[in-house]
Amino acid sequence: MPIVIFRERGADLYAYIAKQDLEARVLQIEHNDAERWGGAISLEGDAATTSIRSRGAPPFR
Numbered sequence: 001m002p003i004v005i006f007r008e009r010g011a012d013l014y015a016y017i018a019k020q021d022l023e024a025r026v027l028q029i030e031h032n033d034a035e036r037w038g039g040a041i042s043l044e045g046d047a048a049t050t051s052i053r054s055r056g057a058p059p060f061r
Helices: none
Strands: 004-009 012-017 022-032 037-043 050-054
Antiparallel strands (some): 004 012, 012 022, 022 037, 037 050
16 A cells, blocks of 8 residues: 655645655545545546545645
8 A cells, every 4th residue: 555645735635655756636535525535536647546545534734
């Protein structure tokens, strides 16, 4: 499982995938609500789609 780091930049959310040294803007998150966050994450450009799981939306601060 790759290590994925998320960061907010203004109104956009970016994902950094450490093993691929890739940073891309997040276009879509399969589950994006307070109780369930994650699933398939679509990234901008030709970046691969990855999948993550979380019990709730993380605070990006």
